[in-house]
Amino acid sequence: MGYKAHNRAFNQEQEHELSKYLIRCADIYFGLTKKDVMKLAYELTVKYDLSRPRTSDDNEMASEECFRMFMRRNPQLSVRAAQATSLSRTTSFNRINVDAFYDNLATITDRYKFEPQNIYNADKTGITTVQKPDRIIARRGARQVGSVTSVERSTLVTVAFAVNAIV
Numbered sequence: 205m206g207y208k209a210h211n212r213a214f215n216q217e218q219e220h221e222l223s224k225y226l227i228r229c230a231d232i233y234f235g236l237t238k239k240d241v242m243k244l245a246y247e248l249t250v251k252y253d254l255s256r257p258r259t260s261d262d263n264e265m266a267s268e269e270c271f272r273m274f275m276r277r278n279p280q281l282s283v284r285a286a287q288a289t290s291l292s293r294t295t296s297f298n299r300i301n302v303d304a305f306y307d308n309l310a311t312i313t314d315r316y317k318f319e320p321q322n323i324y325n326a327d328k329t330g331i332t333t334v335q336k337p338d339r340i341i342a343r344r345g346a347r348q349v350g351s352v353t354s355v356e357r358s359t360l361v362t363v364a365f366a367v368n369a370i371v
Contacts, residue, residue, distance in 0.1 A: 213245070213254045213270070222248070223278045226341045233289055233350045235340030242266040245274070275341075282344040286337040286351035 214222065222245070229235050236244065245266040249256045260266055266274075275281055312318075337351035 212273070213249045213256050213266075218248070218252070219274065219277065222274075223281055226281060227343045230284075230340060230342035230346075230349060235284075235286055235342055235349065235351055237338045237340055238271060238283060239265070241274075241341055242268075242271050245270065280344050281341055283339050284342045284346070284349045286340045286342075286349045288337050289350040 226236060226241065242265040246256070246260050246264055248254075249260070249266075257267065260270075275283075340349065340351060342349045
């Protein structure tokens, strides 16, 4: 009937583009927090010269209600707790590096003739040096959501060595 919500700044196409952008950011480990999304929405209304409430101009961010309604209109988005992931891990974990690791592992196990009882798992997860990332906007239903951090998270590292070689 031509009814337009009085508090809706973006049209459907603009909201769809914004939601696609938020999903893409989360997929490449640079998800935006709720506050970041509210600031981005305000900046987009300024750039597109769209009508917005005066309180948005005062705070330089969209309101909580605008964010809540945006999330309701875009059910493919959800606010998720991100898992801290270091930048080196996101850029170095690829097929070439993983293949090189397993090639080196095979070479060492063949050279020193390791037996199963001489292979140990060293777990250093008791020590953490990574700050906890904020909750981010990501695709609903994604099993893992990552966020890049500056320091490596302590992880499970497989170390193989022979007791006989040490002595």
